Amino acid sequence: MLFAFSQKKGVFIYPQALKLTNKLKKMSAEQQMFIMAAYDYNSPFHQHPEDERIRMAASTYLKGTKDPLAIKGMEAAIEEYCALQYDPKRETIRNYNNKIASLNKILIKSNVPKDIVELDKAIEMLLKRQRDLQSEIDKSLDVVEIKGQGSLSTVEMFQRRMEEYHKRKTEELNRVQPIDM
DSSP states (O other): OOEEEETTTEEEEOHHHHTTOSSGGGSOHHHHHHHHHHHOTTOTTTTSOHHHHHHHHHHHHSTTOSOGGGSTTHHHHHHHHHHHHOOHHHHHHHHHHHHHHHHHHHHHHOOOHHHHHHHHHHHHHHHHHHHHHHHHHHHSOSSOEETTTEEOOHHHHHHHHHHHHHHHHHHHHHOOOOOOO
16 A cells, blocks of 8 residues: 555655655645545545546546646656556456456347356456455565565565566567557
């Protein structure tokens, strides 16, 4: 979790995490709250699809802003935030949620019994995998053990997550997609 709550400051992003960023630390408190609400794994809106999370977070924290992604530096700040909290298992769950939402939209429109059964099976399979991954996450410790029986500091944990995130993004960009002609 990248944010905390105190009676004095309210909700805020950990200063140790902000120090590792370029754009995120330059965002206003409201803009940072928007990013947290729309993209954090533990956001109050986390159960909604991404487009709904963005809309709900914008209406809550960026009143009057029609397109929060058009704010200068916002996309880079979002990337930094996502990199700080990166967890491959949680990203897989998020992808499953998006896929389930897409399949539900198709299911609602379908009137063919065979298609309904297939869609239902696909949704159930994704839900099972999602539950299994969530169970693994719940069982895992928040402290990452390293050689010598020590544990990573908060800053080291954020740095490791950022490295993993950027590695995954680079791999995605380098993946060659065949072009149909």
